[in-house]
Amino acid sequence: MPDHPRDSRAVDLLVIGGGIFGAGVAREAALLGNRVALLEKGDLAQGTSSQSTKLLHGGLRYLEHGQFSLVRESLRERAVQAELAPHLASPLPFLVPLGEGSRLRPWKLKLGLWLYDWLAGRPAGFRPGFLSPEELASAAPALVQTGSRGAGRYFDWQTYDSRLVVECALQAAQHGAQVAPRTEVVDIQGGPPDLFRVRAQTTGARGTEVQEWTARCIVATTGPWTDRFRSRTWPEAAPRSRLTSGVHIVVPKIDPKQAWLITAPSDGRVFFVIPFFGQTLIGTTDRDFEGDPDRAQVESADVAYLLSATNAYLQDRRLTESDVISSFIGLRALVRSGKGHPSHASREKCIFESPAGVWHIVGGKLTTWRLIAHAILRRAAAGGGLRVDDGERSRRTPLPGGCFGLSSDRGLAARELARHGRLEMEVATHLECRYGSRAAEVAEIARDHPQLGTPLLPGWLETPAEMLYTRRFEFAETLEDFLRRRTPLALTTKISAAERSRLERIWAELRV
Numbered sequence: 001m002p003d004h005p006r007d008s009r010a011v012d013l014l015v016i017g018g019g020i021f022g023a024g025v026a027r028e029a030a031l032l033g034n035r036v037a038l039l040e041k042g043d044l045a046q047g048t049s050s051q052s053t054k055l056l057h058g059g060l061r062y063l064e065h066g067q068f069s070l071v072r073e074s075l076r077e078r079a080v081q082a083e084l085a086p087h088l089a090s091p092l093p094f095l096v097p098l099g100e101g102s103r104l105r106p107w108k109l110k111l112g113l114w115l116y117d118w119l120a121g122r123p124a125g126f127r128p129g130f131l132s133p134e135e136l137a138s139a140a141p142a143l144v145q146t147g148s149r150g151a152g153r154y155f156d157w158q159t160y161d162s163r164l165v166v167e168c169a170l171q172a173a174q175h176g177a178q179v180a181p182r183t184e185v186v187d188i189q190g191g192p193p194d195l196f197r198v199r200a201q202t203t204g205a206r207g208t209e210v211q212e213w214t215a216r217c218i219v220a221t222t223g224p225w226t227d228r229f230r231s232r233t234w235p236e237a238a239p240r241s242r243l244t245s246g247v248h249i250v251v252p253k254i255d256p257k258q259a260w261l262i263t264a265p266s267d268g269r270v271f272f273v274i275p276f277f278g279q280t281l282i283g284t285t286d287r288d289f290e291g292d293p294d295r296a297q298v299e300s301a302d303v304a305y306l307l308s309a310t311n312a313y314l315q316d317r318r319l320t321e322s323d324v325i326s327s328f329i330g331l332r333a334l335v336r337s338g339k340g341h342p343s344h345a346s347r348e349k350c351i352f353e354s355p356a357g358v359w360h361i362v363g364g365k366l367t368t369w370r371l372i373a374h375a376i377l378r379r380a381a382a383g384g385g386l387r388v389d390d391g392e393r394s395r396r397t398p399l400p401g402g403c404f405g406l407s408s409d410r411g412l413a414a415r416e417l418a419r420h421g422r423l424e425m426e427v428a429t430h431l432e433c434r435y436g437s438r439a440a441e442v443a444e445i446a447r448d449h450p451q452l453g454t455p456l457l458p459g460w461l462e463t464p465a466e467m468l469y470t471r472r473f474e475f476a477e478t479l480e481d482f483l484r485r486r487t488p489l490a491l492t493t494k495i496s497a498a499e500r501s502r503l504e505r506i507w508a509e510l511r512v
């Protein structure tokens with residue numbers, strides 16, 4: 001390969017798209033000592049990677065479609081995530097109720113749960129089981145009991161998708177990668193055997209700047225934008241993805257102890273009702289999507305569908321539109337293969353190279369981001385002279401907030417933080433859950449600047465100190481970045497216009 005000019009915009013690997021796969025590739029490549037840049041047109045995780053169901057899971061329902069290897073791989077990777085970032089991977093029990101009209105037979109569910117557990121390697125402490133109707137009534141009083149035949153119970157892990165992305169990008173930066181949010185790649189020229197020449201446009205508080213980059217190798221992890229991106233750069237490129245949309249809504253607390261995996265009576269699709277920062281996350285829908293991914297919008301029919309499907313399972317309550325605190329839409333870029341219902345389309349990944357030598361991915365899951373990042377890097381490295389390994393470095397390096405040393409006792413970590421930082425236990429737990437082993441750094445800001453320690457919104461523990469921390473150390477540039485992707489506030493609470501302008505003012509006055 002030709003050599004680079006030695007300037008900071010000359011890299012071994014240019015990664016386009018700061019979702020989980022892009023941040024994962026940048027992390028792994030940087031951990032191995034490659035010169036890396038990660039360019040993202042908006043905020044990190046602004047695309048699908050902040051709009052997921054936020055589960056690290058194998059996907060119980062994929063067993064019905066015979067996707068055993070995908071389920072096994074995801075379940076094994078779930079355990080790795082819990083080691084790399086224990087603060088971003090919390091085990092959560094799931095109920096699968098068998099009620100009136102349920103299409104599942106108890107034996108089939110029991111077999112499915114057994115298989116799921118077996119594929120996961122039978123993790124101790126998280127074994128599946130079956131609840132009788134009486135046991136179910138006392139375990140989940142909010143769930144409708146008429147005609148109940150009990151419920152299956154199993155475990156999956158809950159994560160925080162956008163923070164996973166931020167931590168990957170942060171780790172890449174800690175290992176020398178240039179991480180550039182709000183930088184859109186607009187043109188690519190050259191390519192093997194020469195260097196790629198890339199034009200990107202940065203938009204920020206100080207206006208617009210055009211940047212020229214050179215790279216030996218390019219990986220474009222542009223998610224739902226993949227076909228558009230390819231057709232802009234190579235007009236003859238055939239579409240490779242099928243886009244489907246998934247809508248979630250957030251409503252007040254339903255069942256704080258466990259999630260439900262239930263079936264919509266109207267069309268037999270499964271969806272989740274999940275505890276979510278004191279509220280409840282319900283989703284998802286699954287419909288084909290045509291059009292511009294930047295303009296995807298939640299439609300009232302999707303919200304009505306989720307409300308009505310959930311109401312069919314509520315014992316003494318009826319949700320209406322006024323209960324909806326927030327809603328969001330995400331787009332899956334699935335491998336294009338025939339028609340059929342979107343829910344039955346495979347979630348397998350497909351990594352491919354464009355004629356000009358740029359690497360892309362469609363399909364895949366948040367859960368397996370590390371495996372996918374490794375697979376992309378290996379494929380891209382073959383022609384690009386990048387350093388790669390067998391995946392051990394990325395497997396063994398905890399994310400920045402996952403450095404708990406030998407102790408895996410997170411309760412202990414929170415207690416230590418409360419003691420050393422003289423914090424209330426509730427605040428220490430909140431910081432530890434969000435920032436993991438970096439929580440003390442946030443607490444330190446609050447201690448050094450007591451005026452930044454007052455909660456931003458009534459009933460919530462987030463403070464201006466967190467704002468400052470995410471701006472200084474987590475690439476947050478706008479209030480929206482903070483409210484939507486560094487914290488869940490925009491999802492979990494209705495923020496009034498007056499509160500929003502107060503938050504805008506606090507954000508603007510922070511001395512970064």
Ligand SMILES: Cc1cc2nc3c(=O)[nH]c(=O)nc-3n(C[C@H](O)[C@H](O)[C@H](O)COP(=O)(O)OP(=O)(O)OC[C@H]3O[C@@H](n4cnc5c(N)ncnc54)[C@H](O)[C@@H]3O)c2cc1C
Nearest residue numbers: 017019020021041047048049052053055185223246366367
């Ligand atoms: C509704 C829904 C629920 C899901 N739930 C789960 C789940 O619970 N568990 C699970 O494992 N998986 C889940 N998934 C799948 C998972 O979320 C995705 O596989 C994953 O987030 C895809 O990440 P990505 O990096 O490919 O895409 P994205 O996160 O969309 O990232 C692509 C990025 O590229 C950027 N970009 C595009 N064009 C350019 C350009 N020209 N220059 C610079 N940047 C550009 C975009 O701004 C975007 O940020 C879900 C998906 C959906 C849609």
